[in-house]
Amino acid sequence: MESLDRKLVHALQIDGRAPFAKIAGVLGVSEHTVARRHQRLRESGVRVRGALNRFRLGHHAWTLRLRCTPDAGPVLAQALAKRPDTFWVHLMSGGTEISCLQQVETADELLLDRLPRRLVDVSAHSILRGFASPGTWRGIACLTEEEEAVLRPDFAYEPxxxxxxxxxxxxxxxxxxxxxxxxxxATKAGTSESTARRRVEHLRKTAVLELQLDADPALFGFATQARVWMRVQPRHLAEVGAALATHPEVYFAAATTGPANLVASVTCRGSGDLYRYQTESIGVLDGVSEFEAAPVLRTLKRAN
Structure with a gap:
């Protein structure tokens, strides 16, 4: 991907609804150039999507890990991806594992009792604290701190x-x-343009509406992805999570319930880089006592 395209992608990650004129001013190109490059990126699979953060509304976020027979994996993963309450649905380990996130109002709504019998094992863990998300992924970062500051939305957050x-x-x-x-x-929602603007701005200020960059990391040269589970000593959990958030390989990390109390999604340029990341970045962190990684075969759904 060309340098200008990478900068545009980073700009969209910072503020997915930033006007093209504002982005053009930061990148030092014309507004027409930004619009043309943006259209080309959309055609290649790079999009900005809105995501409903139900966690802000008092709902609960869970991470699910499902082990199944090889014939059931792809079908089950596709079914999970169609649900409105699931996101980041990964088919892993040669098609015998699935990992996904689910947001529910109460634990009773978890889909565990509606899963097929061909599952070998199921584990569900409540997400307690997020450390990194696709919106903070540093793997595509290429703008300066000053440029990032100009693009970052200036919101006074509201409850x-x-x-x-x-x-x-x-x-x-x-x-x-x-x-x-x-x-x-306004047209699609049957309201006035001013009302649509006011409500969208309110939803963004409350962080109920998030704008996420929806793109395959492979488009940026990160061809190897894995889901990682770590067992971290409780007194080191916060510092390990904070450290992961600074790693360009990590695009999601959160503390969870369960024996593996820290889960992460990582993306590397190849299997050799994944090995080096495990040994040289995670392996040197104090408090990590166990580590398990499952390679992602295919991602069927990203943003919710």
Whole structure:
């Protein structure tokens, strides 16, 4: 990927709805160039999507690990990817494992009792604290701190409120296209443009609506991905999580319940880099007593 495209991708990661004119000013090119490059990126599979952060509404986030027979893996993964409450659905370990995240209002809503019988093992762990997310992934970072500061949204964050039917309609449109204009949002949601603008801005300020860069890391040269589970001594958990958040290989990391109390998603340029990352980056962290990695065969769903 060309240098200008990488900078544009990083800009969209910082603020997925930043106007092209603002991005152009930071990158030192014309607005027309940014618009043209953005369209080309969309055609290659790089998109901005809105994501509903139900955690901010008091819901619970869980990470699920499912082991199944080889014939059941792809079918089950596809079924999970179609659910509105799941995201980051990975088919792993040659098709015999699935990992996904789920957001539910209560633990009773977990889909464990609705899974097929061809599962070998199921584990579900509540996410207690997030350390890294795709929005903070440093693997594509190439702008200077000053450029990042210009692009970063200047929000005074507000406490979340209950979603209205209009909010849900707006979020549904943004889940398909996070850069949908306010005129399009107003038309599809059946409201005025000013109301659409006000509600979207409110949802962003409350962090109920997140804008996520939806792209395969392989497009940026990171062809090897893995899901990682770590057992960390409790007194070291916060510092290990904070350390992972600084690693360019890590695009998700969170503390969870269960014996493996830290889960992460990592992406490397190849299997050799994954080995080096395990031994030279994770292996030197104090408090990590056990480590397990499962290679990601295919990602069926990213943002929710």
């Amino acid at each position: 979340p409120t209950e979603l209205t039917p209009l909010d849900e309609q707006l979020i549904a449109v943004l889940q398909a296209d996070g850069r949908a204009g306010f005129a399009e949002l």
